[in-house]
Amino acid sequence: MEHKPPRLAEKLLTKLLYDDVWKTTLGDFEEYYSYLATKNGKKTADIWYWKQVLRYAPSKIVHKFYWTIEMFFNYLKLSFRRLRTNKTYSFINISGLAVGLASFILIGLFVQHELSYDKHFEDSDRIYRVNKRNMDAYQGNNWNAVTPMPLHSGLKENFPQFEHTTYVTAYTEVIKSGADSFYEDGLYVGGEYFETFNHTWIYGNPVTALDDPEAIILTQSLSKKMFGNKNPVGESISIIPAHETHTKLKTVTGVIEDVPRTSHLYFSYIVNEVSSYWHENNYNYWDSNGYFTYVKLGEKASLNEELRAKLSEYYNAQMITQSSYNADKIPQIGFQPMLDIHLKSTHINHQRGVSLGDIKYMYFLLLIGSIILLIACVNYMNLATARAIMRAKEIGVRKVIGALKSNLIMQFISEAVLLSFMSIVLALALVRILFPTFTGLVNREIGMDFFTAPDFWLSVLGVSCLVGIIAGSYPAFYMSSLRPSGIFKNMTKGGKGNTFMRNALVMGQFSI
Numbered sequence: 001m002e003h004k005p006p007r008l009a010e011k012l013l014t015k016l017l018y019d020d021v022w023k024t025t026l027g028d029f030e031e032y033y034s035y036l037a038t039k040n041g042k043k044t045a046d047i048w049y050w051k052q053v054l055r056y057a058p059s060k061i062v063h064k065f066y067w068t069i070e071m072f073f074n075y076l077k078l079s080f081r082r083l084r085t086n087k088t089y090s091f092i093n094i095s096g097l098a099v100g101l102a103s104f105i106l107i108g109l110f111v112q113h114e115l116s117y118d119k120h121f122e123d124s125d126r127i128y129r130v131n132k133r134n135m136d137a138y139q140g141n142n143w144n145a146v147t148p149m150p151l152h153s154g155l156k157e158n159f160p161q162f163e164h165t166t167y168v169t170a171y172t173e174v175i176k177s178g179a180d181s182f183y184e185d186g187l188y189v190g191g192e193y194f195e196t197f198n199h200t201w202i203y204g205n206p207v208t209a210l211d212d213p214e215a216i217i218l219t220q221s222l223s224k225k226m227f228g229n230k231n232p233v234g235e236s237i238s239i240i241p242a243h244e245t246h247t248k249l250k251t252v253t254g255v256i257e258d259v260p261r262t263s264h265l266y267f268s269y270i271v272n273e274v275s276s277y278w279h280e281n282n283y284n285y286w287d288s289n290g291y292f293t294y295v296k297l298g299e300k301a302s303l304n305e306e307l308r309a310k311l312s313e314y315y316n317a318q319m320i321t322q323s324s325y326n327a328d329k330i331p332q333i334g335f336q337p338m339l340d341i342h343l344k345s346t347h348i349n350h351q352r353g354v355s356l357g358d359i360k361y362m363y364f365l366l367l368i369g370s371i372i373l374l375i376a377c378v379n380y381m382n383l384a385t386a387r388a389i390m391r392a393k394e395i396g397v398r399k400v401i402g403a404l405k406s407n408l409i410m411q412f413i414s415e416a417v418l419l420s421f422m423s424i425v426l427a428l429a430l431v432r433i434l435f436p437t438f439t440g441l442v443n444r445e446i447g448m449d450f451f452t453a454p455d456f457w458l459s460v461l462g463v464s465c466l467v468g469i470i471a472g473s474y475p476a477f478y479m480s481s482l483r484p485s486g487i488f489k490n491m492t493k494g495g496k497g498n499t500f501m502r503n504a505l506v507m508g509q510f511s512i
Contacts, residue, residue: 003033003034003037003038003042003045004030005029005030005033005045005046005049006046006049006050009046009049009050009052009053010026010030010049012053012057013026013029013052013053013056013057014026029049029052032048033045033048033049036048071407071410072410072414075410075411075414075415076414076418078411079411079414079415079418079419080418082415083415083418083419083422089383089387090419092383093379093380093383093419093423094419094422094423094426095423095426096376096379096380097376097377097379097380097419097420097423097427097467097471098423098424098426098427098430099376099427099430100372100373100375100376100377100427100467101373101376101420101423101424101427101463101464101467102426102427102428102430102431102434103369103372103373104369104370104372104373104463105427105428105431105460105463106431106434106435106438107365107366107368107369107372108366108369108459109431109446109450110365110438110442110444110446111362111365111366113262113444113446114342114343114357114362114444115343115362116262117262117263117264117339117341117342117343117357118262118263118264118265118338118339118341118342119262119339120260120262120263121197121198121263121338122198123296124338124339125337125339126163126296126297126298126299127196127197127294127295127296127297127337127338128294128295128296128297128303128335128336128337128338129145129292129293129294129335129336129338129341130147130151130155130293130294130295130333130334130335130336131143131144131145131147131333131334131335131336131348132144132145132146132147132289132331132332132333132334133331133332133333133334134329134331135328135329135330135331136329141347141348141349143334143347143348143349144289144348144349144350145292145345145348145349145350145351145352146289146290146291146292146350147167147289147291147292147293147333148282148285148286148287148288148289148291148323149167149190149282149283149285149288149290149291150283150284150285150286150318150322151167151286151291151293151315151318151333152165152166152167152190152191152291152293152294152295153165153191154314154318155293155295155311155314156191156192158314159307159310159311159314160298161297161298161301161302161303161307162295162296162297162298162301163195163296163297163298163299163301164191164192164195164196164295164296165191165192165196165293165294165295165296166189166190166191166192166193166195166196166197166293166294167189167190167191167273167291167292167293167294168187168188168189168190168193168265168291168292168294169187169188169273169276169290169291169292170185170186170187170188170265170267170292170352171185171186171188171241171242172184172185172186172242173186173239173240173241173242174239174240175226175237175238175239175240175250175269176237176238176239176247177226177227177235177237177238180226182222182225182226184222184268184269185266185267185268186267186268186269186270186271187265187267187269187270187271188270188271188272188273188276189210189270189271189272189273190272190273190274193210193270194206194207194209194210195296196294196295196296197265197294199256199257199259200256200257201254201255201256201257202220202223202255202256202257203231203232203233203254203255204217204233204253204254204255204256205254206254208253209253209254210253210270210272212251212253212272213272213274213275214248214249214250214251214272214275215250215251215252215253215254215271215272216237216239216250216251216252216253216269216270216271217252217253217254217255217256217269217270217271218232218252218254218255218256218268218269219255219256219257219258219259219267219268219269220255220256220257220258221258221268222268222269223252223255231255232252232255233252233253233254233255234251234252235251235252236249236250236251236252237249237250237251237252238250239271241276241277242277244277248275250271256270261444261445261447264338264341264342264351264352264356265352266352278290284322286318286319286322286323287323287324287325292352294338295335303335308335311333311335312332312333315332315333316330319331336348341356342356342357343356343357343358343359343362344359346358355443355444371512373463373467374512375509375512376467376471377467377470377471378505378506378508378509379509380416380419380471380472380475381471381474381475381502381505382502382505382506384412384416384471384472384474384475385474385475385478385479385501385502386502395408395479395480399483405480405481408476408479408480409476409477409480410476411476412472412475412476412479412480413468413469413472413473413476414472415472416468416469416471416472416475416476417464417465417468417469417472418468419468419471420464420465420467420468420471421464421465421468423464423467424460424461424463424464428460432448432451435448474501478501
């Protein structure tokens with residue numbers, strides 16, 4: 001009776017096959033396994049065979065890995081020499097891939113910038129803006145970002161699921177320090193603003209900074225513009241509030257770091273809302289509609305359907321008893337995650353005065369960037385396969401002297417990867433040159449600090465490697481499959497399969 005070694009163990013050893021000596025060794029293992037199984041039983045033979053796997057596999061894996069890496073670098077050297085020899089061909093391929101990669105990187109940077117809005121706030125995933133839906137549409141939309149002032153305190157007092165609540169209103173006003181005047185964007189805040197939104201403090205105490213009704217907190221850039229590098233806490237500032245004509249005196253109680261441009265709440269200073277002209281009228285006025293209300297959920301709380309129903313019930317009760325709305329015109333409220341505000345608010349009126357985006361365009365831009373990169377890869381494929389006839393002799397000679405199909409595939413992919421890495425250098429230079437123009441085109445203030453971010457470089461290297469593999473895959477598999485016996489005959493005729501594939505790729509490019 002013939003005994004066969006364990007299938008998995010035999011498969012593992014077979015995978016490590018790389019020369020005839022090892023092939024002979026596998027045959028010896030099989031013969032001895034059959035002898036042991038006959039003499040001492042299958043279990044003993046299985047144990048012996050698995051011992052051989054554990055004994056030989058580590059050294060064979062290291063050996064195979066070492067020579068794979070060694071061959072890969074050898075292919076890179078050969079590829080570099082070939083690129084130097086064919087300068088025109090290399091330039092066309094490198095420049096084509098570089099333009100595709102540069103376009104993809106620029107689009108990727110814009111999309112990443114848009115997706116990063118408000119992520120700098122701590123616990124940003126627990127912060128929500130309360131929106132209001134009216135029964136009557138305004139400018140085609142029913143939803144509004146503004147709510148009554150007393151809503152924040154009502155939510156805080158009646159719903160323990162909310163850790164903190166605050167309200168905000170925004171104005172652009174003239175502020176003065178001595179003879180200097182500045183036209184700046186500011187926030188009037190109330191409730192638990194600094195508990196809801198964390199800021200990095202340079203001067204002042206966030207716990208007491210807004211205790212004084214006439215307090216004002218400056219951002220670092222505005223503080224430097226008005227007072228230079230000195231600590232301005234305690235200094236007086238004159239301000240002409242919105243909707244007022246007379247000047248008010250404010251006292252600086254703190255300085256915070258500048259708010260990133262990737263924030264829908266962008267400002268240069270913060271003022272206590274208690275001092276505003278409208279505060280006394282709107283404090284308990286449920287018909288007021290000039291405030292952005294924010295809530296911060298507790299760590300273990302969930303804004304589930306049950307809680308949303310209770311919130312709507314509470315709001316409706318307040319509007320029926322405290323407002324002038326008709327019963328059939330009572331607005332509804334909704335809770336929008338703060339991280340969704342920038343890209344998912346095109347259906348909401350009365351937004352904060354910033355340039356909002358649209359999530360649909362982000363998907364569309366990523367698709368465009370991927371298509372541009374794909375077109376660049378197809379260009380490489382077409383050029384490589386069109387030049388196949390010039391490499392027919394090389395492929396034939398390599399196959400005759402024993403080169404495996406896998407060796408040829410690795411060689412051609414190595415060439416494509418090397419060319420892709422060379423292209424990424426040119427692509428990054430193009431990104432650096434075009435970046436100021438690009439940011440003006442998309443109307444965004446995108447900093448260039450991404451050049452120092454490790455994630456950026458890892459992504460760039462990953463994309464470059466992937467592009468090389470994709471671009472080199474078809475030429476590698478096509479040319480490595482050619483037979484030495486008919487290689488000259490087929491290549492001089494061009495090959496029907498080769499022509500068909502290249503025509504299909506070109507048609508695909510023009511269609512895109």
